[in-house]
Amino acid sequence: MTQITVGPSNADIVTREGAGIQRAIDQVAGQGGGVVVVQPGEYSLCNAVSLAPGVHLKGASGETIFRRAPLVVSKLVCDADRGQRVIYPHNPERFRVGMGVGLYDRKGQWTKTSTPWGVTAVHDDRIEIHRIMGEERYEESDAAVVNYYPMILAKNADRCVIEGIVCDGSVRFEHELSHGIEREIAEAFADPPPYFSDRVRPPRTSLIFGQQSRHCELRNLRAHHGAGDGICWSFGSEHALIDSCETDHNGWYGIHPGSHSAYAKITRCHIHHNASDGLYICWGIHHSEFTHNDIHDNGMAHWRSGISIGHKDSDNLIAHNRIANNAKYGICIRSKTPQNAPHRCRYLNNVLEDNATPPDVLKELKDLLHAEENVAAQISIGANVTGLEFRENSFIETRPGMTGEVLAFHAHPDAGAYVEAGNSLSGVKLR
DSSP states (O other): OEEEEEESSSSSEEOSBHHHHHHHHHHHHHTTOEEEEEOSEEEEESSOEEOOTTEEEEOOTTTEEEEEOOBOEEEBSSOBOTTOSEEOBSOGGGOOTTOEEEEEETTTEEESSSSOEEEEEEOSSOEEESSOOSSOBOGGGTOEEEOOOOSEEEESOTTOEEESEEEEOOOOBOSOOOSHHHHHHHHHHHSOSOOOTTSOOOOOOOSEEEESOOSOEEESOEEESOSSOSEEEESSOOSOEEESOEEESOSSOSEEEBSSOOSOEEESOEEESOSSOSEEEBSSOOSOEEESOEEESOOTTTTOOSEEEOTTOOSOEEESOEEESOSSOSEEEOOOOTTTSOOSOEEESOEEESOSOOTTTTHHHHHTSOGGGOOOEEEEEOTTOOSEEEESOEEEOOSTTTTTTSEEEEEOTTOOOEEEESOEEESSBOO
16 A cells, blocks of 8 residues: 655655645555555645545654645636636735635535635736636625635545644634735634624635545544634535544534535534534434543533534434533524424433523523523424434533523424333433
């Protein structure tokens, strides 16, 4: 098996930049797969490190750190059009070959920040990108180009492995910003996440993003301070294993299995202090296991939950998790139509403690929603969900003023029947 080492010294490829790591991945991929060992140290990225089938990207746990290069942004001179491979910024000199870029305007918001375009040439009046644009962004709607991207991208990269890497999504800007929209985008990135919902939102790009990549393993990773999700494994990326990873202080979800990426196993992960839901299960995630995770202090920016599960997310096991101090519910089982609800999931041996904020916390957000959502509960069961089992779970409330005020279960009037057996309650009401 091919193995290439990358590092600041005494390595096959001596580098402190993502481009050198990418060169090693491409070499290993050209040999049909193998291992890229990234030595301890800090590495600056201006684009995603993109994996290929059968490549194992291996760092030294906690010591191999990927950081973003300073971000650049420029307002566009004219529209960026579908079918073009050229973008016209006011300041093309801010960009360089190899950067990953996406586009923004106020109407369409962000595009291609999860699968960015690569800059292939920089001219006095324009930059060129590696593939055509499939959508437009309009100058009259304050269009801008920004070099933003996932830090690790697995697209069509079956059986890849990512191990032992820290992705720090913190951002810095290095240029003076002359246009209003540039300053607004910079301000949106200025403070570390989690971001509150009343600001100009940065893109929802994940720090580690999988698309159509099956039978992959993610182990001993940390993804923190990203504008979007920490880890999103999506778009048909079935049979993923996410083991012993930490996702924290991200601007949206902690870990997000999505878009028909079924048969996943997420275990022993530490998911905390993310702006929205800690573990967001959505869109056809069936026959999967979520076990032995520590999920706490999530949702404090957007009033969201520890675990949220919904669209066609049926026949899953959620067991042996600690779910504590999350803003809205410990577990939110979302309302759906009968055909699309998360049926037949089993919730076993979980500890749910001190979830649901007091009435005066995040009151402005709560006041916008229907009273049905303003019930303090550890588990919320939505409309049309059937066949659920809740066995041997522990419901605990210890906070002064909240003891006896929080429900173990709150079910929508149109929720289907569910099974409760062997659950224990301390300081909470059953329903």
